[in-house]
Amino acid sequence: MADDWNARNRASWNARTPVHLASRFYDLEGWKRGACSLKPIELEEVGNVRGLRLLHLQCHFGQDTLSWARRGADVVGLDFSEAGVAAARGLAAELGIPARFVCADVHEAVAAAGGGFDIVFTSYGVLNWLPDLDPWARQVAACLRPGGRFHLVEFHPFVWVFDDALERIAYPWDSRGAPIRSEQSRTYADPDAELELVDDSWNHGIGTVVTALLRAGLVLDALREHDWSPYGVFPGSVEGAPGRFHVEKLPGAPLVYSIAAHRPA
Numbered sequence: 001m002a003d004d005w006n007a008r009n010r011a012s013w014n015a016r017t018p019v020h021l022a023s024r025f026y027d028l029e030g031w032k033r034g035a036c037s038l039k040p041i042e043l044e045e046v047g048n049v050r051g052l053r054l055l056h057l058q059c060h061f062g063q064d065t066l067s068w069a070r071r072g073a074d075v076v077g078l079d080f081s082e083a084g085v086a087a088a089r090g091l092a093a094e095l096g097i098p099a100r101f102v103c104a105d106v107h108e109a110v111a112a113a114g115g116g117f118d119i120v121f122t123s124y125g126v127l128n129w130l131p132d133l134d135p136w137a138r139q140v141a142a143c144l145r146p147g148g149r150f151h152l153v154e155f156h157p158f159v160w161v162f163d164d165a166l167e168r169i170a171y172p173w174d175s176r177g178a179p180i181r182s183e184q185s186r187t188y189a190d191p192d193a194e195l196e197l198v199d200d201s202w203n204h205g206i207g208t209v210v211t212a213l214l215r216a217g218l219v220l221d222a223l224r225e226h227d228w229s230p231y232g233v234f235p236g237s238v239e240g241a242p243g244r245f246h247v248e249k250l251p252g253a254p255l256v257y258s259i260a261a262h263r264p265a
Contacts, residue, residue: 022190042151052072055143057122076102113143134216151260156206174208227255
């Protein structure tokens with residue numbers, strides 16, 4: 001799995017990490033003082049995690065992982081970015097939060113993190129970094145104990161077909177193996193930061209996501225589409241109710257979807 005696209009994306013996330021740590025977007029100082037970085041969608045759908053073993057895949061620098069630990073979960077966070085995992089370990093040590101972080105590709109999750117988890121969780125901007133979801137879904141299933149639950153919260157593929165200005169359709173609904181190459185000088189967490197980022201990403205329709213999970217042997221429990229996002233990352237985002245962002249150019253459009261599934265007992 002460690003081919004050119006993966007190495008390129010890893011370098012991009014290593015470069016993003018220090019900017020994200022210092023950004024207002026992640027508000028690390030507020031979080032250190034006790035704020036929860038988790039959003040209402042995942043809090044409602046995942047529910048009570050106290051005493052449960054939880055694996056957070058593609059965890060970035062571990063803010064959400066450690067938020068689950070604060071809520072009583074026994075957590076392991078996994079990410080392929082060396083900078084992200086180092087920062088996560090540093091935060092856990094600084095705040096005295098028990099957590100384990102492993103630096104590994106998501107396609108090696110079982111080998112790196114082990115199995116038998118009660119919950120596998122992943123969220124917001126994770127699937128677009130993967131060209132093929134079947135190997136990913138098999139790892140998710142293998143990490144769960146029989147009866148264990150999988151929870152995904154992800155940006156809706158409808159949004160990703162548009163150009164950056166959300167004015168015209170520029171990308172396929174489902175990439176089907178063809179990468180979308182992007183060269184950027186900024187990152188979502190701090191548009192003013194000067195960076196040189198080169199990424200390869202892929203769009204995946206919801207049907208592709210669900211089918212991969214079913215092929216891996218999971219049972220689908222719920223699929224929900226949400227016409228708001230907890231993050232105002234899209235152009236023209238307007239906050240209605242607190243923490244709920246809509247996009248003026250796409251009134252009523254789905255911005256986020258969530259999936260709950262389980263491994264049969």
